[in-house]
Amino acid sequence: MINSKVLVIDDEVEFASTLCQRLKLRGIVAFDVHSGSEGLVSLVKMNPGIVILDLKMPDMSGLDVLTKIKEYDPTIEVIMLTGHGSTGSGLEAKEKGAFDCIMKPVDLAELVAKMKTADEKRSKV
């Protein structure tokens, strides 16, 4: 059971919306947006507890969005999605406060497991 609302931010519209549908089928309250700037607006509107964030987006980099999310509310847990083979960007994201990083294409079971751990962490705050 995941109590936090989940926001998916990814410029790949089909990917984000399908992932969202699959999360909803598992009883998770999830919604998707398709740019970094839309994501930041949604923080205020939707009040998510967990954000699934793509590292590479055209309007803003995932790392910049991550920084702004953490400035807005440090208790929001961010799971980064990365398509890169090199782990450098993943390490940088963790240094900036990301909860964890997952390689694309996503293994849903792995993602949900990480979301559960993030949700448990939030419930202890």
Next chain:
Amino acid sequence: MDAGMENSIRQEQIESFGRLMAGLAHDMKNHLGIIRESNGLMDDILAMGASGEDAKMVERLQKSIAAIERRVVLSAKMMHHLSGLAHRTDSPLSSFLVNELIEEEYTFLERFSRLKQIGITFELRDLLPAVYNDPSLLQHIFYRVYATCLDLLENQQKMTIATVQEGKNVVIVLTLPEGVPATDCEVFQEKKLLAAIDKINGQLKVVEQGHMEVRLTVASLPLGEQTSFNK
């Protein structure tokens, strides 16, 4: 054009190629991500409504969905390694683990041994020290040595690829079966291959102990040193 300029252009050419491959791998992973999620959604929907459907049809669909999932996972792994391989040219000198470098490159070399029906066994030692060197150039050298070894072998023969530690160095050992003629070792004396090995301060030895062993020693370069490609 002097040799320095020529080398510099060649280096830029390799970097451009690396960036193009990295971009391709990134886009392919996005496509695979969408295929995987769409396939997963079909599976979810099918699982929810399975009781009211023709059981055999559901089973067939689930088999196809599982096959798509398996292929996506395999393709994604290849793309992950392609992306890693492409990014090796980003920083000409870096610290890396030789085992990781071999595993990454073998994703692409595997088909050469498969086509020639050569069995490859790995014995990569755990906990080897990281080395500071030119990973892209080492992958090029490993490819050349590996391809040369394959040329020396007949169909159905086997080769072992191992890594061992010798002092602070890591040695990649390719062991060929008995019966490969020692005279064939001369193919490893090719000038460009030896020059490339020299550039990474490496060493290549061919040892005969009943069977042939090709030993490529990889040392760390002093910090701050540049290979001649980058000078």
